[in-house]
Amino acid sequence: MQFWVIQTLNSFSLGALLFLLSSGFALIFGLMRVVNLMHGSLFMIGAYVAAVAMHKGTGLAMAAVIAAVTTAVVGGVIERLILRRLAGNAQGQVLATLGLSFIAADFCLIVWGGDPIPIETPAMFQASMKFLGFSFPTYRVVVVAIAVIVGGLLYLLLERTRLGAMIRASVDDMQMARAVGIPASALFTIVFCLGALLAGLGGAIGGPIFSAYPGLDADMLPLALIVVILGGVGSLVGTFVSSFIIGFLYTFGTALLPDLAYVILFLPMVVVIAFRPTGLFGTIKT
């Protein structure tokens, strides 16, 4: 009984972190069709920046804000200087974003060394909470709450604001959107910054659980890809739901069938794509 309850809670918290990680990727790919292979690196940079900020004395909330702003700026610079020139050149985008991820990974290694840097759980969440008689880290529940809030805010942004309307229009039909006067170019930069911001935020929030360490980018990127593809491109709801599906699959899979860990992680995605190329909720054929 304890096993099932704790693993369920774990699944939710992993799913929450995956959503924070993947929502940015989904936005960027949904709008710009850019496969941002640097997304894991942005997550990692967010974690490192948060660690540094906390060492200087700020709390996690402030550190997360600083991290998110940092990665947003980094994203903006990359979009304007590099990705802009590669519009339509998918292979060039792969080369550029992978090249950037190499540079980012080595940069983090040079600056922060090879050891993982722990990020302290905020003091008010350090005590574990009792749930049905078992202990569970409070912070992981907080993470779920944060993901839901962020998801809600994103939903409001997309559905209720003018910016959101512009984004949705451009995702559905870029040419018509341009014809109607939507500034696609500025929109791209904004969305890329937003996507990068979400990645950095995810890295900071996930910091107390994962720590900041070299290799975090490579560990996270495949998960983001799986979530977005499974959930379907062009659908925020899809990303949200599939984050938790993957969270459950991974948690229970590694617990019950550890030898088949990778199979469990990837097989559902393979099955879904093979039979439904738009993903579970997607509206766009990839």
Next chain:
Amino acid sequence: MTIDRRQFLQGTTAAGLSASFSGMGFAQGSSEPIRLGLLTVKTGPLASGGIDMERGLMMYMAERGGMLAGRKVEVIVADTGGVPATARTKTQELVERNKVHVLTGPLAAFEALAIDDYIRSQKIPTLSVAAAEDMTQRKQNPWFVRATSTSSQCAHVLADYCYKVLKYKRIIVVADDIAYGHEMNAGFQRVFEDLGGKIIQKIFPPLTAPDYGSFIAQLKTDADAVFLGFAGSNGFRFIRQFNEYGLKGKMAIVGGMTAIDESVLRNMGDEALGIITTCWYSAELGNPINAKFAPKYRKEFGYDPGFYAAATYVNGAVLEAALNAVKGNVANKEAFMAALRKTNTMTARGPVTFDDYGNVVGSVYIRRVERTDGRLVNSVVQTYPNISQFWNYDPKQFLANPVYSRDWPPAKNLL
């Protein structure tokens, strides 16, 4: 301290070129330096240990003015990235291009296995750091000498301590799902169960598991202790999460060689206090050599030396002893190798000799994390002298069994 590899490399390439142009083998005479290749990992997830390996070795050389046995020694550092194919390529580079006489490293077990046959065919004496068991057991490599430990050598000792001193009867094992973790677990399990204890659960999380939550949730609650067979920083992450799930104090934690290495300890806090681990080294060792080495290392780099820094520092001492024995003549490879294997010297870890298979026979320490001078250290609480890779088992019988793995020895008490 940054090491200017270009200087070393330019020097050695010049030396190498002149050696090959001279048309002979390695030139004799004290003007020609001895070339020592260091195979380490400076990029990627294993980088932290690899950087320590370089620092330990360079410190040893610097203390001696770069001279051993009256000859100049040039160190060439190669970064294998922790990838077996690259380890092999870099070994070839060191041997064929830099014309090294002797190698130290590599760091990881699979790297050692990748270069095994190349070392044999090229006959390059190698002072290994990697813990791959069979390299000094069933697939013994005559050019290998290992002054650190096999994966299970220290685990045997810890099992003995757990049963006899700590009086634990039921233990859960959690180890990285790699050969190193499997071998450590197997050694621990074997000795512990032979003494009468029970291993009631074995969990092997993947090496790069980002999160241990789902594994911690599987832990049975009626064990006396959890044995951690982790490498790198996984042990420290596991312990943090272990405490977060409210398990602190419910079960004791004991760890293998690298679960709470000094390099990881510096980032930990009070949650580490009291944890018992085993290793062939501790920065707190009181022998005269270490009494100078550890504080000096701490002063220069800001943290205590651990497994990796000590490994190459100890290798330096072994190398020096062997070089003294052959009076610096490395051209006679067989004699040099024999001298390496016959080494009997004091090092920062204590006395070092080698068994017939090239693996060290030395002291293994049980350590407990304590706070001294405001920092966390691995204090030595017990010393087991003269421990070989076979523990108290007969070597021939030991080798007749299959190699330690995930499934051998078979677990009889899993519930």
Next chain:
Amino acid sequence: MKRLAPILLLVILATVPWFAGEYYVNLGSQIMIAAIFAASLNLLVGYGGLTSLGHATYLGLSAYISAWLALRMGLGHGVTAPAALILTTLIGAAFGWISLRASGLGFLMLTLALSQIVWGLGYRWVALTNGDNGLSGLTRPAPFGISLEDSNAYYWFVLIIAALTLYVIARLVKSPFGASLRGTRDQERRMSSLGFNVWMIRWVTFVIASFMGAVAGLLYIYFHKYIHPSVMSTTVSAEALLSVIAGGAGTLGGPLVGATLVMLLKNYVSAYVEHWNMLLGAVFLFIVIVLPNGLVPGIGAFLQRIRGGQK
């Protein structure tokens, strides 16, 4: 002149063992193996327009199958080599069928997913693959009784196979099949409406690419005489993909140049530059900004401009 260039290159490469040291000869072998692998991927990526992140699977599978048959069944190279090639190609056919259910990013993800599944199995199915310890104790074949243990001999062996493989790829690309392949890359719907079976063309290309990847796998394991699951990792697939794109996808020389660049940086420059990863990333960025179609097309265009556009 254009026809002479490859032959000239072949001759020059053949003479390398006579003036370069053993280290450089071995480096040359490795570069050529990487070039074959990149060229096989280029069929998919460059000529087919199908970006795959799972090509390392075929390199690894062929290596492992040949190793397993040799070590566990005691079979000789005459059997293990064809068996490895055939089995790997069959698996490639199956994986191709699955992956081609999608295109674009979906295809990429499927190739990645299948590759990760095989990689994971390589680590966990210890009974078969010896897991993290890898398989060692392997030998090189001795075709017609000539031993390949010597570095020079192996170098020439790889050179011959590389030349043959690249020749076959060149003929394939210039054939009607190659033309229709490029057609499906550029104008999928038009090809379809013209009556071409787009799916079949792509699938056949996938099978051929996996076969050649398997060839590279055999050469790889004969060279190293050791195999470890990391060879099937995404990193290896990504490196090959980067070699192809940086060199120039869709050109014959592109993957060769790209593979040479990546291997040199990884193995040679890494001895001088500690942060060679960063340098590699910077080089890729440079290429993508200055020569967005890759080195070979970019330099070709540059040379044409110098010549003032004369032809």
